[in-house]
Amino acid sequence: MLPTKPLPSEQAYGHLLIIITRWILIVAGLFLTLMVPGPMVILRTQILVILLLSVANFYLCAQVLTRKPIQDLVAYGVCAADIAVITTSVILQGGFESNTFIYYFPAFLAFSVALPTFLLVAFAGGALSLYAFISLITLPVPSTDFQTLIIRLLMLTAVAVCGHQYWSMERRHQQALTARTALALHDTPLPPMPVEPAAPIAPTAPAVA
Amino acid sequence: MKPSPSARDAAKDIFYGQIAIIWARWFFILATAILALWSATDIFAMTLAIVLVVVLMATNFFVHGRYLMDQPVNRLLLMGVCLLDLGVASLLILGAAGPGGLASEYHVFLYPLLFAFALVFSPRTTLTYTLIAMGLYATTCWVLNPEALFDMKLLNMLSARLIILAAMGGLGTYYWRVQRERRRELTNRAALVRGM
Numbered sequence: 001m002l003p004t005k006p007l008p009s010e011q012a013y014g015h016l017l018i019i020i021t022r023w024i025l026i027v028a029g030l031f032l033t034l035m036v037p038g039p040m041v042i043l044r045t046q047i048l049v050i051l052l053l054s055v056a057n058f059y060l061c062a063q064v065l066t067r068k069p070i071q072d073l074v075a076y077g078v079c080a081a082d083i084a085v086i087t088t089s090v091i092l093q094g095g096f097e098s099n100t101f102i103y104y105f106p107a108f109l110a111f112s113v114a115l116p117t118f119l120l121v122a123f124a125g126g127a128l129s130l131y132a133f134i135s136l137i138t139l140p141v142p143s144t145d146f147q148t149l150i151i152r153l154l155m156l157t158a159v160a161v162c163g164h165q166y167w168s169m170e171r172r173h174q175q176a177l178t179a180r181t182a183l184a185l186h187d188t189p190l191p192p193m194p195v196e197p198a199a200p201i202a203p204t205a206p207a208v209a
Numbered sequence: 210m211k212p213s214p215s216a217r218d219a220a221k222d223i224f225y226g227q228i229a230i231i232w233a234r235w236f237f238i239l240a241t242a243i244l245a246l247w248s249a250t251d252i253f254a255m256t257l258a259i260v261l262v263v264v265l266m267a268t269n270f271f272v273h274g275r276y277l278m279d280q281p282v283n284r285l286l287l288m289g290v291c292l293l294d295l296g297v298a299s300l301l302i303l304g305a306a307g308p309g310g311l312a313s314e315y316h317v318f319l320y321p322l323l324f325a326f327a328l329v330f331s332p333r334t335t336l337t338y339t340l341i342a343m344g345l346y347a348t349t350c351w352v353l354n355p356e357a358l359f360d361m362k363l364l365n366m367l368s369a370r371l372i373i374l375a376a377m378g379g380l381g382t383y384y385w386r387v388q389r390e391r392r393r394e395l396t397n398r399a400a401l402v403r404g405m
Contacts, residue, residue, distance in 0.1 A: 013387045021380060028372045036365040099366050105320045106376045113384050147247045148314045151240045158236030158321035159377075163384075166229040166328045170388045173225060177395040184402040 014114025015070045021110040022057045082107050083127045095138025112163025124160040226329035227281045233325035234269045291326050299345045310353030320377050327381025339378030
């Protein structure tokens with residue numbers, strides 16, 4: 001019998017990944033904030049922001065658990081909020097000197113596999129430009145740290161590019177599989193599949209036409 | 210002999226995921242080249258650094274070339290290349306180019322390398338690689354900055370970096386599992402249709 005249940009969409013998985021990433025950022029943020037607490041006013045603000053983020057993330061989580069689709073606009077808003085919170089934290093901790101820029105890495109990871117190309121370019125490009133601008137104006141002058149900034153930006157770009165390349169590759173392959181299934185159902189001659197590996201690959205993978 | 214489904218899945222993971230490692234390595238090589246050209250203070254240091262960059266480039270040319278020819282390299286070689294990258298990144302963190310340990314800025318190399326690795330290899334292998342990376346980094350920091358064990362600020366900085374390293378490995382593995390399940394489901398459907 002043919003399976004009738006549709007597969008969850010690529011977007012649904014992407015949204016789930018964004019939610020998981022946010023939980024990681026929230027828990028890590030709370031733990032690290034309480035580990036070295038700053039003055040009361042700052043600490044209160046930090047905890048308030050973290051709690052607000054967790055409430056918003058709980059809402060998204062509830063949507064997923066009740067199998068309700070998350071509106072694309074809401075998902076994009078969440079991505080923008082993540083960038084805003086990380087960037088604000090970087091600014092508050094001195095810009096270039098701040099160590100919190102590393103939170104961009106998991107955020108970029110989630111964007112790279114959850115967003116379509118043009119939105120990835122917009123979000124990741126926007127965040128990178130913002131971070132580069134903040135770092136440039138807070139960089140001590142004269143400075144040898146310019147090279148460090150370039151390396152940080154390069155590595156952030158690397159995460160976005162790697163994730164997106166993988167996402168594109170998988171997408172192409174899965175689309176080909178779906179198309180073949182659909183064609184087979186209509187008794188149409190099957191087009192050739194993209195080259196697949198002969199398993200296990202040893203010593204190198206010969207192409208199977 | 211027909212390969213088992215799990216062996217075939219593993220081969221597909223290497224085949225399709227390899228592109229992530231290739232791109233992560235190109236960025237890593239570019240960053241090391243910038244570092245070599247920028248921070249070397251004498252000809253010997255520059256020569257040494259450039260030789261290292263050339264070795265990294267040669268391995269990635271080979272891996273990328275095979276990929277473009279639809280003959281991706283095998284699992285063992287790919288793992289060796291990833292371990293080489295981890296070794297080079299650890300050397301840089303150790304202080305081969307500038308201050309080492311917690312003061313080193315080169316911990317950023319580890320994040321894309323871990324993510325790309327997690328997209329290609331099984332969760333168990335990724336867990337091992339992530340633990341090696343985290344262990345190497347923590348040990349380097351504690352050896353070069355023993356005060357980090359008692360200074361809460363330094364410990365906080367180290368914890369944040371280690372948490373993000375673990376997150377990169379973990380999130381990459383999660384996405385790997387999602388894609389593998391989708392691929393398996395689609396393949397099963399295609400097989401069912403063909404058998405009708």
